[in-house]
Amino acid sequence: MLELITTYKLQLAYTVAIIIILVILQVILRTAAHKVGKRSEINITRTRLMFKYINILIFLIAFFLFSFAWGMGPDKIAIIFSSTFAVIGVALFAIWSILSNITSGIIMFFSFPYRIGDKIRIHDKDMPIEAVIEDIKAFHLHLRDDDGELTTYPNNLILQKAVTLVQKDVYLDEGKDSL
Template identity: 40%
Template structure:
């Protein structure tokens, strides 16, 4: 068989396995996390993180199938890690918001469903946390408006958790 045809078959197999693993992971992780009584917002973030890791694995496998050298993959990974390292210090970059979302997930007491006050002299906000994404915290005000605040800004402002949602 020609090399090109073998690569196509391997690619199709990798993608099929990825789709199967994607749904198995989603169901198994959600089921096991529900049994541990972890909040819905945290479960959602854990599932997204596992999906990101499995997607990265699939990309590396596909790159190796199509002949990308290990050195090239290492250079690419090094570049990504350097960008993430810079993002830890770059206050307004998109990568700093992603890094901030991970820190908010593991280290901040606010959760989806909590009522919070953002203590800002110029732009105070109060409302319920509707969603925590990789880039923004979405706050639903009493007027029904959705206010989005960048995750990196959450670390610069004082936040008061007025009312915690129970598990």
């Protein structure tokens, strides 16, 4: 065991340094996302979704840095990443709308002016919708209309359509009536 440690002393030191740096980076990014979520009064489930995205980013960075630390050359890493991204690219081309909705969900986390509980009107010429935002997921919004009908609306479309705020936080107003 001691021989193994002495043989790979430099790689082990790099590994420990990478882990420490990535843990610090993860804490900083998660804290920033939490502060943005709290300041913007974003639902905690949406903030947790950002935490998942941060974890994926940290994992990809870790894989790349560990590969270098353990002696894999840039040419081999390039082959691995290009092959992986080629396969992923073909797969994502087939399901581009899912990627578009996830990207829209991330954009909405930081800049969507409406909150869960707000009643909105979506100005869509084919299917106008007036409903309360019940939940905001990674791929779509859950909208409940006055008849109690649940509509799922894709995130990428909500960013492309004109949206009007009809009533702020309907759930709070309903709670006032019951007092």
